[in-house]
Amino acid sequence: xxxxxxxxxxxxxxxxxxxxxxxxxxxxxxxxxxxxxxxxxxxxxxxxxxxxxxxxxxxxxxxxxxxxxxxxxxxxxxxxxxxxxxxxxxxxxxxxxxxxxxxxxxxxxxxxxxxxxxxxxxxxxxxxxxxxxxxxxxxxxxxxxxxxxxxxxxxxxxxxxxxxxxxxxxxxxxxxxxxxxxxxxxxxxxxxxxxxxxxxxxxxxxxxxxxxxxxxxxxxxxxxxxxxxxxxxxxxxxxxxxxxxxxxxxxxxxxxxxxxxxxxxxxxxxxxxxxxxxxxxxxxxxxxxxxxxxxxxxxxxxxxxxxxxxxxxxxxxxxxxxxxxxxxxxxxxxxxxxxxxxxxxxxxxxxxxxxxxxxxxxxxxxxxxxxxxxxxxxxxxxxxxxxxxxxxxxxxxxxxxxxxxxxxxxxxxxxxxxxxxxxxxxxxxxxxxxxxxxxxxxxxxxxxxxxxxxxxxxxxxxxxxxxxxxxxxxxxxxxxxxxxxxxxxxxxxxxxxxxxxxxxxxxxxxxxxxxxxxxxxxxxxxxxxxxxxxxxxxxxxxxxxxxxxxxxxxxxxxxxxxxxxxxxxxxxxxxxxxxxxxxxxxxxxxxxxxxxxx
Amino acid sequence: xxxxxxxxxxxxxxxxxxxxxxxxxxxxxxxxxxxxxxxxxxxxxxxxxxxxxxxxxxxxxxxxxxxxxxxxxxxxxxxxxxxxxxxxxxxxxxxxxxxxxxxxxxxxxxxxxxxxxxxxxxxxxxxxxxxxxxxxxxxxxxxxxxxxxxxxxxxxxxxxxx
Ligand SMILES: Cc1cc2nc3c(=O)[nH]c(=O)nc-3n(C[C@H](O)[C@H](O)[C@H](O)COP(=O)(O)O)c2cc1C
Ligand code: SF4
Ligand code: SF4
Ligand code: FES
Ligand code: FES
Numbered sequence: 001x002x003x004x005x006x007x008x009x010x011x012x013x014x015x016x017x018x019x020x021x022x023x024x025x026x027x028x029x030x031x032x033x034x035x036x037x038x039x040x041x042x043x044x045x046x047x048x049x050x051x052x053x054x055x056x057x058x059x060x061x062x063x064x065x066x067x068x069x070x071x072x073x074x075x076x077x078x079x080x081x082x083x084x085x086x087x088x089x090x091x092x093x094x095x096x097x098x099x100x101x102x103x104x105x106x107x108x109x110x111x112x113x114x115x116x117x118x119x120x121x122x123x124x125x126x127x128x129x130x131x132x133x134x135x136x137x138x139x140x141x142x143x144x145x146x147x148x149x150x151x152x153x154x155x156x157x158x159x160x161x162x163x164x165x166x167x168x169x170x171x172x173x174x175x176x177x178x179x180x181x182x183x184x185x186x187x188x189x190x191x192x193x194x195x196x197x198x199x200x201x202x203x204x205x206x207x208x209x210x211x212x213x214x215x216x217x218x219x220x221x222x223x224x225x226x227x228x229x230x231x232x233x234x235x236x237x238x239x240x241x242x243x244x245x246x247x248x249x250x251x252x253x254x255x256x257x258x259x260x261x262x263x264x265x266x267x268x269x270x271x272x273x274x275x276x277x278x279x280x281x282x283x284x285x286x287x288x289x290x291x292x293x294x295x296x297x298x299x300x301x302x303x304x305x306x307x308x309x310x311x312x313x314x315x316x317x318x319x320x321x322x323x324x325x326x327x328x329x330x331x332x333x334x335x336x337x338x339x340x341x342x343x344x345x346x347x348x349x350x351x352x353x354x355x356x357x358x359x360x361x362x363x364x365x366x367x368x369x370x371x372x373x374x375x376x377x378x379x380x381x382x383x384x385x386x387x388x389x390x391x392x393x394x395x396x397x398x399x400x401x402x403x404x405x406x407x408x409x410x411x412x413x414x415x416x417x418x419x420x421x422x423x424x425x426x427x428x429x430x431x432x433x434x435x436x437x438x439x440x441x442x443x444x445x446x447x448x449x450x451x452x453x454x455x456x457x458x459x460x461x462x463x464x465x466x467x468x469x470x471x472x473x474x475x476x477x478x479x480x481x482x483x484x485x486x487x488x489x490x491x492x493x494x495x496x497x498x499x500x501x502x503x504x505x506x507x508x509x510x511x512x513x514x515x516x517x518x519x520x521x522x523x524x525x526x527x528x529x530x531x532x533x534x535x536x537x538x539x540x541x542x543x544x545x546x547x548x549x550x551x552x553x554x555x556x557x558x559x560x561x562x563x564x565x566x567x568x569x570x571x572x573x574x575x576x577x578x579x580x581x582x583x584x585x586x587x588x589x590x591x592x593x594x595x596x597x598x
Numbered sequence: 599x600x601x602x603x604x605x606x607x608x609x610x611x612x613x614x615x616x617x618x619x620x621x622x623x624x625x626x627x628x629x630x631x632x633x634x635x636x637x638x639x640x641x642x643x644x645x646x647x648x649x650x651x652x653x654x655x656x657x658x659x660x661x662x663x664x665x666x667x668x669x670x671x672x673x674x675x676x677x678x679x680x681x682x683x684x685x686x687x688x689x690x691x692x693x694x695x696x697x698x699x700x701x702x703x704x705x706x707x708x709x710x711x712x713x714x715x716x717x718x719x720x721x722x723x724x725x726x727x728x729x730x731x732x733x734x735x736x737x738x739x740x741x742x743x744x745x746x747x748x749x750x751x752x753x754x755x756x757x758x759x760x
Contacts (some may be wrong), residue, residue: 014727018734018741050729201724202687239633240723277626278633280668297628299667313623316650340628358688358729365730396687432687448689456667 004042006083007061007463011125012242013211014204015052015365020071024056027072031079042380047212049125051112053364054094059125064106068094078467088373090378096384112363114527115382117344119352120168120328124212129247132254135215143331145309147223148266151334160330162338164350169323170401171193171503172349178320181310182228185318190230191463192221192272192316193295193321196244197279199286200399201450202357203430208366210237210244212249213328218274220330222261225272230322233274236291242280248276261462283400283454286429288321289501290456301456323428326353327432328454341517345371349415357383360390376410379433394518398427400447401455401507403514404440423514425507438517439536440536441526445473447511452505462505469512478539481527486516503598535597541582542598547572549594556595558584603645611649618653627654628664632671641672677712677719677758680747681705683734686725693734693746698705700747701735704754717759 010016010025013318025045032038049057054068058078065088067078075093075108081087090102090422097110103354107113127134135141147156161176182190194217198206221233237245252274255261263271284290285300292314294300313319327353333341345351349371355378357363362384369378375395379385386392395403397414403424405412412418416426434443448470459461469492472485493509500506516523525531532540545556545565552573557565564580567573575586587595604611617634621627621665635646642665650660665671676693683698698709707713709722728734730744735753742753 016732018728018743043609052728055730105678135675161757200687202690202729204725204727204729209720241727255599277629279670279671279697280629282634295631297626297664299663301667356688356725357730364688364732366732399687421612430687438691446687586636 004040007044008083009044009046009059009061009125011047011053011055011057011127011130012243013048013051013055013208013436015048015125016055016057016157017243019055021056022028023072024058024070024075027075028079031075032083034082035079037079037083045130045450046126047124047129047365047388047521048114048121048208050121050210050364050366050368051094051363053362055093059107063104065104066094066097066107066110067092068350070300075089082090082282086252089489097357097477106138112365112367112382115366115373115377116422117370118352118353118368119332119344120325121207121212121366122332123216123364124208129212131216132215132251132258132260135213138333139192140205140215141219141330143334144222144226145224146265146517147334148238148270153183153227153229154332156223159226159338161309163333163341164338164345165329165333165341166349166416167323168325168329168353168428170398170425172426175322176327178310178322179224179227181308181339182230182318182320185311185338187318189232189315189317191314191317192225192228192233193291193318194233194235194327195286195321195323196235196241196290197286197291198238198241198324198428198520199283200428200430201283202358202432203399203428204364205354205356205429206560207241209324209354209593210241213248213249214244215255216326216331217248217327218251218255219329221308221335222272223266224320224327226270228318230269230320231273233272234277234314235274235280236277236285237297238281239278245276245338251473252276254408254414260446265460276306276507280484282456283450284456287504290502292319295496299456302504304501323431333371346413346415348417353414353426356433357433357481359396360386360435361433372413374411374413374535375405376412378431379410384431386435390437392433393436393438394440396424396432396434396443396511397430398425398507398510399424399430401510402427403510404432404434404443404517404518422511423517425510437534437536439477439532439534440515440522441477441532442534442536444512444515445477448473448508451508455504455508456501459499459501459505461496461499462501464495465500466505466508467491469490469496473512476521476526477532478495478522479526479530479537481523483527485527486520489513490516524556531598533598538582542577543575543582543584543587544596545573545575545590546594546596549592550590551592551594553591555589555591559589560584561585607639607717608625613638614646614649614651616656618650621653628661632665636671636687641675643673648693655686673718676717678759679717679737680719681754682713682721682723682726683709683720684724684726684732684734684736686713686732687727688725688729689733694731696747697735697745697750700750701754704750718757720753 058070107494165175166172185306256515280299287302290302351370354368357582407411452466452470455462493513552570562577647661705718712719734743
């Protein structure tokens with residue numbers, strides 16, 4: 001076997017790819033060749049390390065040196081200094097990865113990683129997702145072997161049931177029960193499906209698992225196939241995820257070649273194969289019955305349940321559908337046992353949850369924490385707090401189905417039930433942080449705009465009701481809100497929740513209702529005082545010049561494209577509000593900070 | 599079906615026929631075929647839909663229903679460069695609306711629209727997976743991040759037809 005004295009791990013996740021990791025990889029290749037190091041140093045392209053904010057990320061082992069924001073120009077130095085002479089290039093290291101005395105910390109001492117526990121993401125950023133050998137070297141396909149050779153299908157289901165695992169796609173339904181229902185359903189043919197449609201418009205958890213560790217999903221689906229008695233799997237993945245689709249295609253090919261998919265797996269009489277089905281940009285297709293219609297090649301419209309997919313799913317046959325992250329937990333539960341998994345998390349929510357942390361936060365990226373971690377820990381300890389010393393206003397979870405959580409609830413330990421109690425939901429894992437500059441009415445309008453656009457139109461409460469709500473919100477943000485609008489929104493919201501056909505409509509009012517609940521004063525300020533305190537709603541924005549700090553330098557006057565500013569030199573200037581187009585140009589020009597918006 | 603289109607695009611239709619043959623006997627062949635057809639033709643003109651309807655022996659209304667349901671499928675030809683502005687939540691809270699407004703001004707079409715010279719198509723997309731770089735736009739395969747509105751002009755100019 002080849003022996004390498006160093007490993008250079010280069011992140012090939014979507015975040016780092018976007019910030020140029022492919023160039024970095026290429027430059028490493030040429031630099032290593034130039035220095036005749038190809039046989040001593042191994043380059044590995046991995047999935048997401050989580051800290052996408054400081055990408056492209058490169059980690060060099062055995063030292064564990066964490067280099068951040070690396071460009072191809074930095075590569076020659078890393079090669080000649082670190083790899084050739086053994087001197088770590090400290091000025092390129094991630095700032096939080098070194099002690100003051102310049103000794104590097106191990107990764108789990110770094111603030112971002114300290115409180116994390118990586119189960120679903122265990123291999124992301126560790127192995128090369130395009131090589132099945134690496135997955136196998138990290139215990140890959142061992143759980144499948146164990147299930148097929150040492151356990152009956154019933155025992156497999158019992159282990160999953162005992163683990164307490166709940167679905168990570170949003171609703172949190174107990175996974176073991178779902179497996180049992182599908183196993184008991186009558187049918188000559190059954191299907192195992194994976195929901196990789198990741199609909200939350202601001203999140204990328206499932207994408208990272210598929211890009212960083214595709215075999216874990218294939219292995220889990222095969223185990224599920226054995227447990228419920230199916231020989232055919234489908235992964236329904238968004239077409240907008242080209243890297244994930246590519247890595248899945250490679251992984252399926254390698255698994256087939258190695259006999260881990262196909263006929264008579266591990267020499268048993270169990271056979272199973274998996275095919276990809278690409279989505280085509282419809283959020284509602286994340287809903288299970290719509291997803292099934294889409295796999296069948298139809299319009300992705302939901303249908304009433306029951307019958308549930310476990311009884312009547314793809315092509316009318318019993319179908320098991322789980323989310324990507326749900327599957328990613330399965331192999332380790334089989335290997336380590338249900339007690340191990342139950343020891344992590346809270347009373348009713350076991351294990352961990354992956355969140356895509358974004359918005360106004362220092363460490364944007366992917367984090368995985370035990371259930372029961374508080375929002376404060378995630379935002380301030382792992383996320384590094386709010387940039388530019390601004391004030392936290394709210395955290396949004398659950399995407400277009402969820403709600404906003406205000407500062408009072410920062411210490412809530414998060415799990416399925418606690419989030420539901422405070423008017424939000426776990427959802428699939430989007431976690432967006434908002435600061436004082438974000439307007440809550442505008443955010444509610446943003447989500448509703450999304451659901452109106454994505455409503456399939458099949459049932460009137462959703463098709464018409466959400467549209468009415470959006471019209472009201474549009475008016476409010478334009479300064480045309482009226483007394484009674486808030487109450488109208490609440491009433492419409494309640495009605496839609498109880499009468500829409502599918503989960504999309506039933507949850508669409510949540511972002512509006514939760515912001516009204518916690519930030520009613522902002523709604524009132526928009527309606528009564530025609531004011532947007534965050535300064536987001538253009539129509540309500542007023543740009544004014546404060547007379548005291550204004551020295552009458554006239555710079556603003558020159559900057560204004562519509563001649564809205566007047567005033568004598570050396571005396572305070574004023575803005576003619578009827579002319580001002582709120583472009584903000586004057587704001588940036590004033591050297592005395594005399595111009596304010598609000 | 600107008601014969602001239604078939605004639606002009608003989609090779610493309612041959613490729614489409616290969617795809618149809620590949621998927622025809624699988625269960626639920628329509629979505630994979632439409633994806634491939636869009637890849638071949640760039641969009642799904644009515645002639646292509648008619649061709650698929652005949653080959654699979656299903657009513658054209660079924661095909662049209664599916665093609666219009668999913669936002670990824672398009673019946674109109676697109677520009678040479680697709681500009682996708684991420685309107686995902688992470689980008690939105692970091693100001694992607696202002697980026698989109700600037701692009702509308704710069705190339706003169708609304709989201710979903712294509713410029714008259716077919717150089718640009720403007721689209722509002724969802725999370726591109728690069729929230730760390732928010733706000734983000736994507737022009738074909740190139741990603742630009744950490745943008746402010748004043749960056750837009752220079753970026754767009756790189757793709758203007760000369
Ligand atoms: C409108 C809507 C969108 C959904 N989007 C997703 C999604 O993107 N990914 C997902 O896994 N589940 C999504 N779900 C939930 C699925 O319907 C289903 O509950 C889930 O995939 C089951 O897997 P789990 O039990 O492993 O969570 C969505 C539900 C609704 C109503
Ligand atoms: S609730 Fe909305 S998305 Fe769901 S079936 Fe009704 S119209 Fe379609
Ligand atoms: S915001 Fe723009 S239009 Fe209004 S006064 Fe300032 S420069 Fe003039
Ligand atoms: S994509 Fe590289 S760290 Fe997330
Ligand atoms: S929300 Fe824009 S890249 Fe994620």
